[in-house]
Amino acid sequence: MLFHMPSRLYFGSGEIKNLKLIIDDYLKARNPVLVTDAGIMKSGLLEKILPQLPGIKVFDQIEANPKSDTINTIAKEMRALTPDLIIGLGGGSPLDAGKALALLCTNEGDIEAYEGREKYKQDPLPFLAIPTTCGTGSEVTWVSVITDVNRKFKMSIKGPKMYPAVSIVDPDLIQTLPPSIIASTGLDALTHAVEAYLSKPATLITDNHAVKAVQLILGALEGAYTDIKNNPTDRENLMFGSTIAGFAFGNSDVTAVHCISESIGALYDIPHGIANSIFLPHVLTYNLPDCYRKMATLARLSGIKDTNDMTASQSFIEMIMDLSKRLHIPQFKDLNIGKDKFDKIAEMSFENNSTPSNPRALEKKDYLRILENAKHT
Numbered sequence: 001m002l003f004h005m006p007s008r009l010y011f012g013s014g015e016i017k018n019l020k021l022i023i024d025d026y027l028k029a030r031n032p033v034l035v036t037d038a039g040i041m042k043s044g045l046l047e048k049i050l051p052q053l054p055g056i057k058v059f060d061q062i063e064a065n066p067k068s069d070t071i072n073t074i075a076k077e078m079r080a081l082t083p084d085l086i087i088g089l090g091g092g093s094p095l096d097a098g099k100a101l102a103l104l105c106t107n108e109g110d111i112e113a114y115e116g117r118e119k120y121k122q123d124p125l126p127f128l129a130i131p132t133t134c135g136t137g138s139e140v141t142w143v144s145v146i147t148d149v150n151r152k153f154k155m156s157i158k159g160p161k162m163y164p165a166v167s168i169v170d171p172d173l174i175q176t177l178p179p180s181i182i183a184s185t186g187l188d189a190l191t192h193a194v195e196a197y198l199s200k201p202a203t204l205i206t207d208n209h210a211v212k213a214v215q216l217i218l219g220a221l222e223g224a225y226t227d228i229k230n231n232p233t234d235r236e237n238l239m240f241g242s243t244i245a246g247f248a249f250g251n252s253d254v255t256a257v258h259c260i261s262e263s264i265g266a267l268y269d270i271p272h273g274i275a276n277s278i279f280l281p282h283v284l285t286y287n288l289p290d291c292y293r294k295m296a297t298l299a300r301l302s303g304i305k306d307t308n309d310m311t312a313s314q315s316f317i318e319m320i321m322d323l324s325k326r327l328h329i330p331q332f333k334d335l336n337i338g339k340d341k342f343d344k345i346a347e348m349s350f351e352n353n354s355t356p357s358n359p360r361a362l363e364k365k366d367y368l369r370i371l372e373n374a375k376h377t
């Protein structure tokens with residue numbers, strides 16, 4: 001059983017104030033650059049960062065579901081600056097973009113050439129991750145997910161040298177996050193934990209992190225959604241749950257929920273957390289026959305008293321559906337994706353590398369069934 005997480009992790013309220021110290025004394029970087037998005041530029045969060053790094057070059061063009069052409073364009077400009085550290089600040093998109101750019105700064109060509117595992121020839125630059133949402137897990141994983149705009153496909157670019165050198169996870173950075181983003185990113189984190197726990201490659205070590213993450217996220221999400229500003233305990237529990245859910249899926253895998261959400265994200269630019277939130281209950285329902293015993297453990301840890309494993313698991317799925325409703329997550333029908341597109345989505349989902357990790361075997365026709373069921377809910 002192997003567990004690998006080589007990133008140096010600073011966790012806690014106020015940790016961001018140590019950014020310069022970490023860059024100077026631990027990373028010994030002299031020419032860092034910052035990768036972020038337009039939302040962060042307007043959020044006020046840079047006031048905690050820029051005074052520590054005067055004159056730093058900021059690349060703020062990262063979009064949701066970051067695109068290969070954006071990454072390739074930024075890489076050309078970034079290489080000319082010869083940085084020695086890439087800092088990613090934001091949700092999953094800027095963090096994944098930062099990892100991809102760290103790779104392209106030491107390797108020639110476009111990002112499409114590096115799809116897959118360990119395709120880089122030179123080690124990527126050190127990467128420092130600063131998450132500002134409670135869902136990505138990217139701060140403790142080796143993968144960067146970038147949309148290939150020509151193929152409309154989400155590529156996974158990964159390798160042991162792509163883990164962040166350092167992650168600073170400061171729950172105060174989500175203090176001003178809008179409720180809708182808390183809901184979608186928090187449910188993305190819950191999906192990471194539940195999928196990691198039920199996935200075929202799960203181990204005792206990943207289970208330990210996944211179970212704790214489910215408890216923390218379910219215990220904190222609604223409180224954070226209602227009033228994150230005045231709720232430091234829920235902020236901390238949500239961020240910690242999200243990070244250790246990253247430990248779990250980074251060393252086991254995600255399952256069919258992410259296979260569908262990555263397909264829909266690539267085709268329609270649907271936010272990742274929303275797509276996961278919509279499909280989590282439907283994939284769990286499909287998976288029930290093959291993992292209801294394990295799912296019942298999650299049910300009981302979530303307060304469901306039922307001693308019958310099957311009905312306890314069904315109650316757990318209903319609980320997640322009810323939670324999504326209370327958090328005002330849209331339903332599949334709200335995304336306006338026509339039935340004629342289901343075949344393509346099912347095909348792409350089936351081809352996703354994580355399909356074999358799903359606890360119940362599934363083929364393209366099974367993905368079609370899950371999509372049909374979701375449409376009618």
Ligand SMILES: [Fe+2]
Pocket residue numbers: 136188192258272276
């Ligand atoms: Fe995710």
